[in-house]
Amino acid sequence: MIGEKNFVHIRDGLFDTCPPYNFTFNDPRILEKLGDGEVKNCTKIEFLTIFENGRLRINQNFPNYKDFSCAGRCAFFYKNYENRVGEWCETLQKNCTYECDVIEVNCMRDGKLEYIFAHSQIFEYNRDRKQVFGSLYRETSSPKVKADRFHPDVHIMLIDSMGLFSVLRQMPETVRFLREELDAVIFEQYTRTAPNSRDNMFAGMFGEIPIDVDRRLYEAKNLPKTLQGDTCEKPVDDKNFIQFEYEDAGYKTMYAQDNYLVTFGYLQCLGVINQIATHYMRPFQLIEMINNDVWSNKPIGNRSFENDNLLEKYLRNSSLCQDPYNHALDYTAKFYNSYKDKPKMSIMWSSLAHHDELPARQADRHFVDFFLEHKEKLDESFFIFMSDHGQRFNAIADTEQGLYEMNNAAMFFLVSEKVTLQPSSNFSETKHQHIEKTFGTSWLREMPPNMSRGCRNLPISSQYCTCNYGTTLLKEHDKVWDRIHWILDDDMNAYLKEGGLEKVCEKMKVMKLTEIYKMSSMGSSSFYRVLFESVTGGIFVVQYELTKDDVLRPSPREWKRVNAYGTAADCLHSKYAEYKPMCYCS
Structure with a gap:
């Protein structure tokens, strides 16, 4: 969190509050510019290989399954754009074991590669982050979890480039479920603080001010960025990433994404060079990646993309519900169901709508199904459904509303029921304590009485402000x-x-x-x-x-x-x- 010293406690007229704009997410003029997103039904099938209980086997219900010979191997994180792999193991060998999260599968027919797939699991283990990170390890100040205390799970889902209005337009069933079934709070004027995803997440997940904050418009003091040094050509493993804090406290952590670019690295920036969380989906992404995913001319490790047709036949077949976000949801679901007696913290980052918000309409039903399946766990957790910023290059980006939507990121916040219903006075009273849908600088603490609510009082440059000052x-x-x-x-x-x-x-x-x-x-x-x-x-x-x-x-x-x-x-x-x-x- 940004420290209290970065806020201005003043009341001085025009910029004391944050008046909303009169824009609406379903304005017919906006909808006409954006067009309609086609929702295609997909059908789940049983694939040639099945992975369950740590074992890989051939599916005997698959057509002509006897014609195939299959082998699997573990894929481990090695570098951001390169996996470390184990030895191939034929599926007919009963002693094949897979002590890993990601299992790569190749199947041959008549001596020719005919099938590429990947399975995932959560292989439970203990890791020593200090040992893994070596000289880049920096100890956090997180207090350790205690067996006699309640430590709720913490889960974050982030949809890249989907502002609040985009989510309201394209994911109406998800919004309905979050509001009505999970009682999530919507922060309607949640604001980005930087130009791109990487910088916004240095703010949101590292607690840094990533760019100089210009507040001259408000007659307020400018704030220098706190993110010092080279964060591109030097790794950021020694920064104070939120999941490092949870892991050091005793939580098991998981990071899943569905984009070929790593979040904090991009192509030539190093980002986090060690495995970012206890469980990391990156090896799966490097297996499922196809050339159409890549929107840069720069090389992706040693990737040749020669087997894209096989990947698109099975592992990347949208008609079979095999989009990258489906795989990320599946991996996230497995993590939710793992480590029964350990607190967990997860981040799932989806780029399904990075270039266009319309594909999110296709994904809406899949997210609702996920929430339905895990509602009980989410009710007991702190859960955030959010975005980093709005659409930057869509058909309305050069309009007044488009410029606003670009800045107005989505934020839905769910507080664990065990916290919202906790009795006061150290449990000596039975009256339940109501937790406000706070407008404070901390979502869980009372706002200072002399704190104004507006961009002037927060580390937000004027070009990103979502307040309507006219x-x-x-x-x-x-x-x-x-x-x-x-x-x-x-x-x-x-x-x-x-x-x-x-x-x-x-x-x-x-x-x-x-x-x-x-x-x-x-x-x-x-x-x-x-x-x-x-x-x-x-x-x-x-x-x-x-x-x-x-x-x-x-x-x-x-x-x-x-x-x-x-x-x-x-x-x-x-x-x-x-x-x-x-x-x-x-």
């Missing part, structure tokens, strides 16, 4: 139009030059300004939100400040891209992620 659309003949148009090119190119990229990226040039809004402010400066298009087709949003000394400058210095840039910036190393939206490789 704007005024400027007419094109306003002198600010000309001034901003003249300096935009120089400001963007100066920014690229500061990053040492002036010879790598083409010079930026504005084709046209689309809209300029004057933003409400209280101080001596005026602030403007500018939407413009570059000659290379990029659509951007940036904020400018006009000071009392008549100095016009970007505030903050972030040019937010609102349409996709694909592989245009593939020449850049991942450590230059902040520059990629505005770079066109020379």
Whole structure:
């Protein structure tokens, strides 16, 4: 959690509260722009191989099963983009054992590879994180679990790039179940704090301020980032990741995802180089990955993608309910049912809607089925269903509502029933204590009485704020139009030059300004939100400040891209992620 010292305890008028916008998730104009997502039914079948009770066998109900010879082997985490594998073991050998979470299967017919599959389990064991991490280990201050205390499970599900409105539109059954069956609290103006997934999770899961926080619009003090040092070319295993704290306290941990990129590493950033949790699904992903998953030209380890057709026939066949998120849900379910007498903490990160929110409609039913199956466990747990930010490049990203949705991440929070119904006064009274659906800086503690609720009082840069403080659309003949148009090119190119990229990226040039809004402010400066298009087709949003000394400058210095840039910036190393939206490789 961000420390109390980073908040401002003041009440000063305009920015004391957080007025909501009047946008609606089901606005017909928005729905028309987004289009309809087709929901296709899928059918679950029994595959050629079955894994149960730690044993792999051939399914005798599979057509022509006698024609196949199959072998399995363990796949272990080795590197973020490379597995360590065990020896192949023929399924007919009764002594085959698999002391691992992920089992890779190959089956031959007439000497030809005809079937590739992967099974998963939770192989229970004890690990010493200090021994595994070696010199990168940093002890956390987590108190150890005690046998005589209640230690609820803690589970997080994160849907990448799905803002609150996207979840409401595309996953209505999931929302209904979370609200009505699990009594989850919705944080309607939950806000991202950084431009991309990696930085937002350094805030949410490492407790860091990942970027400099510019709050000049609110007449509040700017905050420097707390995330120091190189977090790309150096591993982050020694940072204070939330699951490290739980594991050090005595929890068993699990991390599952369904994206070919590792969350904190991307392609060229190292991220966490050791196995991030007690149980990690990464080896499964590296087996199931196909070329269509990859949206970068950079190589993925030693992957050749020569067997994609076999993977798409079985392990990656959507019509058979074999999408990557199905596998992540399955692995997560197995973890929920493991370690009967140990507290557990899990994170499942799904990128099923990373480029488009519509596929989430297909997944809606599968998530509800998961919640139905595990409702009893979830009722006894702390459970968070969330996103990191909204859609950044969809059909509405350059609209007023789209810009808002980009910042308005989803957050549903469920408190364990054992906590919400706990009696007060150290259990000496029988009257139940009601826990408010708090608006405080901590969700489990009372908000300070002099704490204002608004972006001014939190480590949130003004460009991400979801509070509606009001704007005024400027007419094109306003002198600010000309001034901003003249300096935009120089400001963007100066920014690229500061990053040492002036010879790598083409010079930026504005084709046209689309809209300029004057933003409400209280101080001596005026602030403007500018939407413009570059000659290379990029659509951007940036904020400018006009000071009392008549100095016009970007505030903050972030040019937010609102349409996709694909592989245009593939020449850049991942450590230059902040520059990629505005770079066109020379």
